[in-house]
Amino acid sequence: METSMNETQQQAKETVFRAPDRGDLQATATVDREVRRTVGEARVADPRIRCNDINVYYGTAQAIKNVNLDVGRNEVLAMIGPSGCGKSTFLRCLNRMNDTIDGCRVTGDILLDERNINAKEIDVVPLRAQVGMVFQKPNPFPKSIWENVAFGPRIHGLARSRAQLDEVVESSLRRAGLWDEVKDRLDKPGTGLSGGQQQRLCIARTIAVQPEVILMDEPCSALDPISTAKIEELIDELRQQFSICIVTHSMQQAARVSQRTAYFHLGDLIEVGNTEQIFTNPNHKLTEDYITGRFG
Template sequence: MDLSAPKNSRTIGDVTAPNPVFRAREVNVFYDQKRAIHDVSIDIARNEVLAMIGPSGCGKSTFLRCLNRMNDTIPAARVTGLIEMDGQDIYDKRQDVVQLRARVGMVFQKPNPFPKTIYENVAYGPRIHGLAADRAALDEIVQVSLQRAGLWDEVKDRLGHPGTSLSGGQQQRLCIARAIAVNPEVILMDEPCSALDPIATARIEDLIDELRASYAICVVTHSMQQAARVSQRTAYFHLGELIEVGLTDRIFTNPRHRLTEAYITGRFG
């Protein structure tokens, strides 16, 4: 398959990106007979935040979950097309799904810390992947991860407390710390702020901006302001199709497709 120029793409804008970590080409997802995603092709570049926006049920979350193969857990889901990570087909038989998910972290819509201590939440990933040689190394990973997630100062005195005892915003930052503790290359975020208040949302958005230096980040969001604030590129999905892709500034100031324009001007959503 030709990766540089997707054929028959109806998507407006340039779907390719320099130095991509992910390349998706003509990806379709079926739930039984129902087609949830139509021929989506897009690149995700390193050190970039890609925002995926669109009305409910447009397939943005489904596409996101293709990137770390979380759709595998749904027996009825079937994925066709090509998704490459660093030039390797992640749906290839030889691709180990556990290894893929260690490289592609995920943060979910509802904060879902494990019902364990704060420390154990962050240490779990490094532990199952054998990343820390000893207890001191593990402590180091936990501290660094919590610091990068901007949570260290708030929880350093109570690492033994349950992760579920934190506030919603803190829990979500704990989930981010948990994801970056295994040192992934990409972080997928599925509406990470939809359950949070504006102050907690602002903190997560600042955090996403900081993390961009180290990771490729893919954010699904319902908030156009959030997409405008945190992302460099924006992809607009509609009814399972990728309608338009472009630099965020351009999409929000000068949408080319009438659906994109209608959505960002608030005519539907």
């Protein structure tokens, strides 16, 4: 099994290597299905999440085509690609957030700790407690900072008493690097914080329910550079405990925070591999064009 996959990847690589010879972007635009086969190491040993043949359809339009991808333990996986390439859609498959969109259909197996979370009988409520999500725009609830963080533990019954809740709130805020900034105003509305603080509050809210995986959908795109730096630092610390998938438009950010990088293009997973290798020595023509800024 392992060898046969390597062989197909080898073939794909060869096909790809011929594509640059043909030259220009014209060739890339008409690139055929064979060339779109994923290049690189989509699989890892002992994955946290393993995705097999994921297809996503919005009505009749296909947004994700046959994607196979693993998320390792304690790693940050960055997903990059031009707008509309399906990276956010793929991210939302991992905690079934696509269920909330009318007309969206997901096929394929998504194994979280070897359990298929895309199966009909899986209840999304405990799943989403296991796989948390941080959104592009900070979306704190219009409640106090304390209530924001305590929301998840409360609905999942993770704390028995107010004192325990206080503890969870404090430790989550500490881990999100926000405690020192807000400890004197926990009863003030979370919407009154700055954009960067709001986003860290959302991260604290997510880790308060003790997930295994955290999904981040362009978490820094609405933030200033200093807040971005803080969040990136935080992501690196959180990696000790969680697996993190981050969708980003900033290639520098992907290079800074991630260990592995996946490049999506028009619903196809084009290339995945070690972040350093992707950014220094991409194997696929499309990846190279994207990271060198020829389109995107």
